[in-house]
Amino acid sequence: MATATLPSDTIAGLAAxxxxxxxxxxxxxxxxxxxxxxxxxxxxxxxxxxxxxxxxAARAAAxxxxxxxxxxxxxxxxxxxxxxxxxxxxxxxxxxxxxxxxVPDFDATVVARLRxxxxxxxxxxxxxxxxxxxxxxxxxxxxxRNPWDTSRxxxxxxxxxxxxxxxxLGAGTLGxxxxxxxxIPAALCGLVGLKVTYGRVSRHGVLPLSWSxxxxxxxxxxxxxxxxxxxxxxxxxxxxxxxxxxxxxDYQGGLRGGxxxxxxxxxxxxxxxxxxxxxxxxxxxxxxxxRSLGAEVEEVSTPWLDDxxxxxxxxxxxxxxxxxxxxxxxxxxxxxxEVRERLLVxxxxxxxxxxxxxxxRSLLIAQMEVVWRAVDVLVAPTTPAPAxxxxxxxxxxxxxEMDVRTTFIRCTYPVNFLGLPSxxxxxxxxxxxxPVAFQIIGRPFAEDVLLRAAHAYQQQTDWHVRxxxxx
Amino acid sequence: MATATLPSDTIAGLAAxxxxxxxxxxxxxxxxxxxxxxxxxxxxxxxxxxxxxxxxAARAAAxxxxxxxxxxxxxxxxxxxxxxxxxxxxxxxxxxxxxxxxVPDFDATVVARLRxxxxxxxxxxxxxxxxxxxxxxxxxxxxxRNPWDTSRxxxxxxxxxxxxxxxxLGAGTLGxxxxxxxxIPAALCGLVGLKVTYGRVSRHGVLPLSWSxxxxxxxxxxxxxxxxxxxxxxxxxxxxxxxxxxxxxDYQGGLRGGxxxxxxxxxxxxxxxxxxxxxxxxxxxxxxxxRSLGAEVEEVSTPWLDDxxxxxxxxxxxxxxxxxxxxxxxxxxxxxxEVRERLLVxxxxxxxxxxxxxxxRSLLIAQMEVVWRAVDVLVAPTTPAPAxxxxxxxxxxxxxEMDVRTTFIRCTYPVNFLGLPSxxxxxxxxxxxxPVAFQIIGRPFAEDVLLRAAHAYQQQTDWHVRxxxxx
Numbered sequence: 001m002a003t004a005t006l007p008s009d010t011i012a013g014l015a016a017x018x019x020x021x022x023x024x025x026x027x028x029x030x031x032x033x034x035x036x037x038x039x040x041x042x043x044x045x046x047x048x049x050x051x052x053x054x055x056x057a058a059r060a061a062a063x064x065x066x067x068x069x070x071x072x073x074x075x076x077x078x079x080x081x082x083x084x085x086x087x088x089x090x091x092x093x094x095x096x097x098x099x100x101x102x103v104p105d106f107d108a109t110v111v112a113r114l115r116x117x118x119x120x121x122x123x124x125x126x127x128x129x130x131x132x133x134x135x136x137x138x139x140x141x142x143x144x145r146n147p148w149d150t151s152r153x154x155x156x157x158x159x160x161x162x163x164x165x166x167x168x169l170g171a172g173t174l175g176x177x178x179x180x181x182x183x184i185p186a187a188l189c190g191l192v193g194l195k196v197t198y199g200r201v202s203r204h205g206v207l208p209l210s211w212s213x214x215x216x217x218x219x220x221x222x223x224x225x226x227x228x229x230x231x232x233x234x235x236x237x238x239x240x241x242x243x244x245x246x247x248x249x250d251y252q253g254g255l256r257g258g259x260x261x262x263x264x265x266x267x268x269x270x271x272x273x274x275x276x277x278x279x280x281x282x283x284x285x286x287x288x289x290x291r292s293l294g295a296e297v298e299e300v301s302t303p304w305l306d307d308x309x310x311x312x313x314x315x316x317x318x319x320x321x322x323x324x325x326x327x328x329x330x331x332x333x334x335x336x337x338e339v340r341e342r343l344l345v346x347x348x349x350x351x352x353x354x355x356x357x358x359x360x361r362s363l364l365i366a367q368m369e370v371v372w373r374a375v376d377v378l379v380a381p382t383t384p385a386p387a388x389x390x391x392x393x394x395x396x397x398x399x400x401e402m403d404v405r406t407t408f409i410r411c412t413y414p415v416n417f418l419g420l421p422s423x424x425x426x427x428x429x430x431x432x433x434x435p436v437a438f439q440i441i442g443r444p445f446a447e448d449v450l451l452r453a454a455h456a457y458q459q460q461t462d463w464h465v466r467x468x469x470x471x
Numbered sequence: 472m473a474t475a476t477l478p479s480d481t482i483a484g485l486a487a488x489x490x491x492x493x494x495x496x497x498x499x500x501x502x503x504x505x506x507x508x509x510x511x512x513x514x515x516x517x518x519x520x521x522x523x524x525x526x527x528a529a530r531a532a533a534x535x536x537x538x539x540x541x542x543x544x545x546x547x548x549x550x551x552x553x554x555x556x557x558x559x560x561x562x563x564x565x566x567x568x569x570x571x572x573x574v575p576d577f578d579a580t581v582v583a584r585l586r587x588x589x590x591x592x593x594x595x596x597x598x599x600x601x602x603x604x605x606x607x608x609x610x611x612x613x614x615x616r617n618p619w620d621t622s623r624x625x626x627x628x629x630x631x632x633x634x635x636x637x638x639x640l641g642a643g644t645l646g647x648x649x650x651x652x653x654x655i656p657a658a659l660c661g662l663v664g665l666k667v668t669y670g671r672v673s674r675h676g677v678l679p680l681s682w683s684x685x686x687x688x689x690x691x692x693x694x695x696x697x698x699x700x701x702x703x704x705x706x707x708x709x710x711x712x713x714x715x716x717x718x719x720x721d722y723q724g725g726l727r728g729g730x731x732x733x734x735x736x737x738x739x740x741x742x743x744x745x746x747x748x749x750x751x752x753x754x755x756x757x758x759x760x761x762r763s764l765g766a767e768v769e770e771v772s773t774p775w776l777d778d779x780x781x782x783x784x785x786x787x788x789x790x791x792x793x794x795x796x797x798x799x800x801x802x803x804x805x806x807x808x809e810v811r812e813r814l815l816v817x818x819x820x821x822x823x824x825x826x827x828x829x830x831x832r833s834l835l836i837a838q839m840e841v842v843w844r845a846v847d848v849l850v851a852p853t854t855p856a857p858a859x860x861x862x863x864x865x866x867x868x869x870x871x872e873m874d875v876r877t878t879f880i881r882c883t884y885p886v887n888f889l890g891l892p893s894x895x896x897x898x899x900x901x902x903x904x905x906p907v908a909f910q911i912i913g914r915p916f917a918e919d920v921l922l923r924a925a926h927a928y929q930q931q932t933d934w935h936v937r938x939x940x941x942x
Contacts, residue, residue, distance in 0.1 A: 211830070241833060318822035322830070325823055347823055351789035352796055354822035359682070359793070362712060 006031050009467075011171045011225040015073035018065065025065070025076025029058035029120050032078045036122065036169050042150060044142045045163035047083045048090050049123040054078065057120045064118070073228045073252070075118030080164045080173045083124035084131055084157075085216070086205035087111050094207045095127040095157075097140045097334045098327055108205025109240065110174055110216050110233045117232040122170050126160030129339045131176055131209045132320060133157060134184055134408045135388070139336035143390050146189060147468035148434055152387040155185035155408065162189040162219055166468055172220040172229050178209045178316060180383075180412025182217045183424035183439055187382035190426045190435035190466065192454060193219045194226045195412070197444045198419035199244035201230075202237030210319040211242070212358070213312065213416040221464050223423065223454035227251035230447060246445045254448045255455040260294030262453060264440075265375030270305040271411055275384040276397045282428030282436040283381045286457065290379070293456050300371055300378065304364055308414035311364075314349060314357035315417075321346025365418055377453060378441040382424040383408050386434035415441055423450040426463040435463075477502050480938075482642045482696040486544035489536065496536070496547025500529035500591050503549045507593065507640050510941065513621065515613045516634035518554045519561050520594040525549065528591045535589070544699045544723070546589030551635045551644045554595035555602055555628075556687070557676035558582050565678045566598040566628075568611045568805045569798055579676025580711065581645055581687050581704045588703040593641050597631030600810045602647055602680045603791060604628060605655055605879045606859070610807040614861050617660060618939035619905055623858040626659035626879065628652040633660040633690055637939055643691040643700050649680045649787060651854075651883025653688045654895035654910055658853035661897045661906035663925060663935065664690045665697045666883070668915045669890035670715035672701075673708030681790040682713070683829070684783065684887040692935050694894065694925035698722035701918060717916045725919045726926040731765030733924060735911075736846030741776040742882055746855040747868045753899030753907040754852045757928065761850070764927050771842055771849065778831055779885035785820060785828035786888075792817025836889055848924060849912040853895040854879050857905035886912055894921040897934040906934075 007023050008014045017023040033051050040046055061076035086092050086104040088111075093099050107115065114121060126144045128136050136144040136159030144159040146152040147167045154163045158175025162185030165173050175182040177195040186193025194217045201216045208214055218229035231252060236245040266272075266287065272280065291297050321328070324343050332340060371378070388395035388404050395404050415422045422441040429435055442450045458464050478494050479485045488494040504522050511517055532547035557563050557575040559582075564570050578586065585592060597615045599607050607615040607630030615630040617623040618638045625634045629646025633656035636644050646653040648666040657664025665688045672687045679685055689700035702723060707716040737743075737758065743751065762768050792799070795814050803811060842849070859866035859875050866875050886893045893912040900906055913921045929935050 211826075241837060314822070318826050322823040322826035325827075347821065349822040350818065351785075351820040351822045351825035352793040352818055354825055355682075355789050355793035356796075366712060 006168060009168045009171055010221050011073060011077050011228050012222065014077050014171055018076045019070055021065065025058040025061040025120060026055065028076070029054050029078050029122065032122055032170055039167055040169060043145050043147060043163050043167055045125055045144055045160040045167065045169060046080070046123045047093055047095070047126050047141050047160070050090060050121060054120050054122045061118050061120060071118040074114070074232055076120060077172070078120045078122045078170045079114060080123050080125050080161060080170045081111055081114070081121060082127050082158050082161045082173070082175045084127060084176055084207045085111055085174065087121065087124060090124060092207070094131070095129045095138050095141060098331055100140070104205070106205060109202035109237045111205065113233045125164050125173060128157035128159065129336050130207065131157040131178060131181055132339045132342060134180065134405055136160065136185070137390060145390070146387050148190065149387065151389055152434070153188065153390050155188035155387065157181040158219065159185045162186055162191055162193070165191055165219055165221065172218060172225050174216060174229070174233065175219055176206060177215050177217055177416065178213045179312065179409045179416050182219060183382050183412050183422060184408050186219050186424045187437035188387040188435060190463070191219050191221060192223055192226050192426070192464065193217065193424040194230060194447065194450070195415060195422045196230065196234070196447060197421045199242055200421065200445065200447065201233050202240040202243045204237055204239035208323055210316040212315050212319060223425070223451050223458055224252060224255055226423070227255055227451045249448050251448055251451050255452055257452060258293060259290065259453050259456045262295040262377065263375040264290055264295045264297045265300035265371065265378045266297060267302045267305065267378055267380060268299045269301065269303045271380035274397060274410065275381050278430045279381050279384060279386065279436050283438040286427035286438045287379055289457055289460055290453070293460060298375065300375055302371060304367055305414050307360055308364060308417040311357035311360040312413050312417040314353050317346035318349050318354040321349070361417060368418055372443050376442070376449060380411050380439055380441065382411060382437040382439040384410055386430050386436055411439065420444060421447045421450055423454045425454045425457055427461070428463060477639060480639045480642055481692050482544060482548050482699050483693065485548050485642055489547045490541055492536065496529040496532040496591060497526065499547065500525050500549050500593065503593055503641055510638055511640060514616045514618060514634050514638055516596055516615055516631040516638065516640060517551070517594045518564055518566070518597050518612050518631070521561060521592060525591050525593045532589050532591060542589040545585070545703055547591060548643070549591045549593045549641045550585060551594050551596050551632060551641045552582055552585070552592060553598055553629050553632045553644070553646050555598060555647055555678045556582055556645065558592065558595060561595060563678070565602070566600045566609050566612060569802055571611070575676070577676060580673035580708045582676065584704045596635050596644065599628035599630065600807050601678065602628040602649060602652055603810045603813060605651065605876055607631065607656070608861060616861070617858050618941045619661065620858065622860055623905070624659065624861050626656035626854070626858065629690065630656045633657055633662055633664070636662055636690055636692065638941060643689060643696050645687060645700070645704070646690055647677060648686050648688055648887065649684045650783065650880045650887050653690060654853050654883050654893060655879050657690050657895045658908035659858040659906060661934070661937065661939070662690050662692060663694055663697050663897070664688065664895040665701060665918065665921070666886060666893045667701065667705070667918060668892040670713055671892070671916065671918065672704050673711040673714045675708055675710035679794050681787040683786050683790060694896070694922050694929055695723060695726055697894070698726055698922045720919050722919055722922050726923055728923060729764060730761065730924050730927045733766040733848065734846040735761055735766045735768045736771035736842065736849045737768060738773045738776065738849055738851060739770045740772065740774045742851035745868060745881065746852050749901045750852050750855060750857065750907050754909040757898035757909045758850055760928055760931055761924070764931060769846065771846055773842060775835055775838055776885050779835060779888040782828035782831040783884050783888040785824050788817035789820050789825040792820070832888060839889055843914050847913070847920060851882050851910055851912065853882060853908040853910040855881055857901050857907055882910065891915060892918045892921055894925045896925045896928055898932070899934060
């Protein structure tokens with residue numbers, strides 16, 4: 001395998017080498033493409049590999065850098081994007097049969113911004129069909145396998161993206177997160193995953209699951225790498241009216257400074273209920289690390305978080321069904337059973353339930369204002385359990401078999417409902433060697449705070465330095 | 472009648488007298504209360520008259536002004552508010568039987584702001600039940616009568632508000648506009664009515680009809696008076712998260728300057744179809760006046776305006792039904808037939824129709840950006856026909872009998888759907904002596920432009936100087 005020769009598998013690590021011209025983007029890109037060829041038949045993390053285009057982009061980057069035109073820490077760095085995002089001239093499948101031959105003639109804004117930053121996009125990653133699920137057990141393109149244990153799911157829906165980074169098939173990637181689809185696979189694969197504030201990153205050219213909740217965000221090994229990726233993709237986009245014109249800080253520059261005095265809230269209700277004991281122990285330990293770094297941890301009361309789940313489901317069901325309505329009528333057989341059934345539920349939902357869910361959303365967002373007076377961030381497990389086995393409908397939580405989907409979205413879905421940013425950070429491994437993670441949830445547009453906290457945590461711990469056995 | 476003794480019935484006119492202490496707010500308030508006692512049994516424009524409180528407020532104003540503490544052009548001026556808005560200690564009926572005995576212990580933000588500006592609130596005006604209709608033929612509180620012809624409707628749902636001003640029962644008023652409920656009664660009663668940009672004015676304490684479309688706005692005889700009222704009520708409100716923090720200009724100060732070079736668009740499609748010939752002629756004449764004032768009038772293409780109506784209806788149906796759901800289950804018999812039937816339609820609407828309507832809304836708002844590159848404002852009739860007869864289900868338009876509701880909302884509803892501000896301005900009378908109006912529609916938060924254009928028009932015309940025969 002090509003592993004031993006990759007000089008670094010983080011963005012910051014590669015950037016340092018590329019900037020000093022100690023390695024060439026072309027060399028790095030070839031290594032990544034070789035590695036994809038070597039391991040991805042098994043992992044199945046890519047739907048499309050753009051080898052020729054990647055080599056061309058790497059050559060262009062190398063040539064620019066040789067001429068002294070260094071664009072920044074993504075220049076010449078190989079990355080991937082979830083195959084939910086348009087990339088000119090390549091098929092945009094959304095993990096579906098319905099769009100298997102759909103080739104857009106434009107770039108999603110996030111893809112265009114990655115290109116402007118000088119990245120080398122090596123391919124488009126596998127995902128749960130139309131991003132509507134958490135297992136990444138894709139009936140059309142095959143299941144994605146978790147490199148920490150290939151009998152297990154990587155989580156989803158951005159599972160291919162997470163696996164691509166975890167297996168060294170690019171140093172960073174973009175996923176989308178509607179109910180946890182960036183954070184869940186990041187957690188199950190041992191990566192940092194950043195779910196951004198609703199509106200922080202343009203969704204132009206990204207297939208929608210739920211207009212009210214969809215976000216696009218980065219996955220990488222470190223908070224620093226996530227900061228670099230977010231800086232490249234964030235900011236207003238006239239082609240996405242839901243994108244915010246809130247200023248985009250220098251996230252990487254803002255990483256230093258530590259978290260002394262940061263007020264960290266530990267939700268008394270909901271978030272720590274029904275969590276596997278191994279996960280809970282690792283998260284408590286992580287909270288202890290934050291405390292040791294000077295954070296002030298206190299309990300906060302959020303008894304209404306329970307209400308978020310059913311309301312969020314009403315919103316996603318209705319919006320997903322509205323987007324898919326025409327295909328549900330003309331091509332029902334072309335959906336996988338799981339996604340078709342979920343979409344059909346949405347078609348029969350009454351409008352009043354949807355409207356009331358949106359009202360609940362406004363009310364809970366107002367409730368959060370009270371919480372934000374007391375604390376700066378919240379901490380919680382990302383997922384209540386580590387990766388489930390591929391094909392299993394349930395996952396054991398403290399010996400009880402729980403439904404896979406409702407278990408994995410339990411702690412992430414409410415965050416989308418509230419429109420908040422949240423970063424998932426690796427914080428340990430189970431005895432079976434599966435990654436475990438916690439999330440830090442912040443105020444709207446406080447991605448800088450989350451990244452700084454995660455960076456401070458990662459400076460103090462080494463969970464993010466381990467690599468899956470495969471690598 | 473008390474008419475002859477009222478020294479002025481406009482806000483600016485009264486303000487000039489009050490400021491110079493040529494009349495006392497107490498004197499003015501007594502005259503208005505006497506006048507209500509004299510004429511409102513017939514017109515039925517008030518549900519609640521707050522005589523004692525009004526006299527107290529007038530005395531407080533008089534005393535402040537006597538001490539040299541003049542608050543501004545609303546100080547000591549009698550006004551009314553639609554009985555959809557909370558006023559501490561007075562019942563808030565919403566024109567319904569269901570809330571007939573509902574007495575809130577707080578003020579709606581707009582009521583609080585009117586008080587801060589020093590107004591004397593004389594009472595709460597009649598409306599279409601729960602603001603869900605255009606005739607103001609209220610089965611619980613009786614029909615409101617148009618002072619220009621008491622056999623006719625005043626329009627609605629803010630019909631009581633319009634009649635109160637048109638009959639001299641206060642110099643200004645607040646209504647709400649979800650599909651035309653400020654502009655339609657303003658048009659049918661010969662007043663200026665301003666439908667504000669969605670988010671311009673707080674809705675805290677105002678009973679909702681449709682969260683996505685509801686707005687609160689002023690009615691008065693002149694654009695200047697509307698500017699004074701808007702300045703008092705506009706601006707961000709932490710208690711209404713949908714309120715915008717866009718700065719509030721000095722609308723009155725911005726009235727001068729004229730409209731030379733203003734690019735006025737005349738929609739080629741939809742807005743001028745199906746308009747009664749007398750109305751159409753008056754509107755064309757008004758456009759001619761704008762041209763004579765230096766505006767550049769050109770045709771613009773908005774073929775998609777047709778799509779706005781059915782999508783707007785889906786949104787209002789669903790949101791109204793969601794708000795009323797519990798009462799529809801427990802107290803269906805307490806609604807009037809018309810409103811109950813309309814609400815029941817909403818309960819059976821599928822969520823996907825609602826979601827698609829919201830998507831249509833986003834797309835049409837984006838379409839409008841193209842229009843706003845070519846012109847600064849649009850002009851159109853406010854209503855396709857003058858006031859219908861009370862109790863009639865139809866209204867004649869060029870000899871054809873048309874459904875009252877769909878006719879009167881035809882030109883106003885799309886403006887709510889697009890979230891835009893629009894000012895209705897009187898521009899003539901039919902041969903039968905009924906007021907006719909046109910509206911000027913602007914970019915989001917361009918209320919200042921609309922008020923300036925309406926003011927320039929009113930400086931050149933005298934339609935707003937006429938008073939109904941009753942007065």
